[in-house]
Amino acid sequence: MGNCLKQPNADDISLLRGAENNQTDGTDSSLLGPPPPYQVSGPMYHPTPNISRPVAQLTEEEQVKIAKRIGLINQLPTGVFDGTRKAKECVICMGEFMVGDTVRYLPCMHTYHRECIDDWLMRAFTCPSCMEPVDAALLSTYNSL
Amino acid sequence: MALLKDPPSGVEIDMNKISSNLSEWIVDVTGAAGTNYEGETFQLQFKFGPRYPFDSPQVLFIGSNIPVHPHVYSNGHICLSILTDDWSPALSVQSVCLSIVSMLSSCKEKKRPPDNAFYVKTCSKNPKKTRWWYHGKF
Incomplete structure (x- = not known):
């Protein structure tokens, strides 16, 4: 193949x-x-x-x-940063979120720039901040629905 | 640049050495009070590759004073899982330095790793090329 x-x-x-x-x-x-x-x-x-x-x-x-x-x-859900969320900084690029930035939310509720986190998730499927495996968290989200 | 303005105790960046080459940093770290390394100063070298922060930086001790520690080889290579397998792009220079100071602080007996002589003779210059086997949690 x-x-x-x-x-x-x-x-x-x-x-x-x-x-x-x-x-x-x-x-x-x-x-x-x-x-x-x-x-x-x-x-x-x-x-x-x-x-x-x-x-x-x-x-x-x-x-x-x-x-x-x-x-x-x-x-994984994405959104546009509107300044109302608590998160101020993308800890991957260390840049502050600007209104209008496209962000991605992980099941553990940590938020990153979509480009930053997607690049990381292609390497390792864990949250950079809490190390929670994203697939396990995704499954438990589904189960609780 | 929180690390420059408000560094945690025992961690200091050498600005003169950074200004010429942004991808190589020298950081001075001091052994924490009340530990085996109290009063000692060490130099850490950080080398950032093109894929940083998705790839971990290369971190090793340089200079004349390499700490004598069971996870630090006499050539400066450090056996610490966050520098390879457990790297996260959320880690910063500051958090890596603090992890290393903390690793030194938890040491009960100052001695080199048991395989120091063999490792130093055979290893690559780049510690990231070593297949580290991590034992225990820090």
Whole structure:
């Protein structure tokens, strides 16, 4: 089997951004276009936090894991910072939230810039502040509904 | 720059050495009062890669005074899980320094790691390339 992840042009989190328009269900191949040329320097994926590999060097199992991860990240709520929340600073980039910034809320209620946290969640699926595993927290949120 | 204006006790940034190269910091840390390292001053070197804060910085002791501690090798490499496996992008230079001072403070007996001689002879220059085995919690 070949790659199940498409090769994006920018970086790994671009997959998240375009998720709405780029869903490939296997029937509509016109959206995909021609296969991308072989690239040595492409986006890097992190099957485990300390390992970086281009998509062509991922095992099938790692690709499935990363695809699932992207799906889970997309389930996490996002919002626009309006200044009413308690959080003042994104502890990843150490920049203050500005009104209009796109933020993502984790189940533990910690808030980050969407770009900052998505980049981290692709490496490790834990909250940087409380270390709570995000998938476990997501599941318990579902169970309590 | 809370670390510059209001540093926690025992942690001080060497501004002169940073100004030339922002990706390399030297931080002076002092052993906490009432511990085996009271009054001693050590220098920590931080090297930030292009993927910081998503990748941990490279942190090691440099200079003439390398603390004698079971988790610090004589070449300055530090065996501390937050510097590799347990890194979080929410950690700052300040919190890393405090963790290291705290690691020193909890030491009961000043001695080198048991495999110091072998490790120092065979390790990479970059401590992040070492596969650390972490024992116990700090």
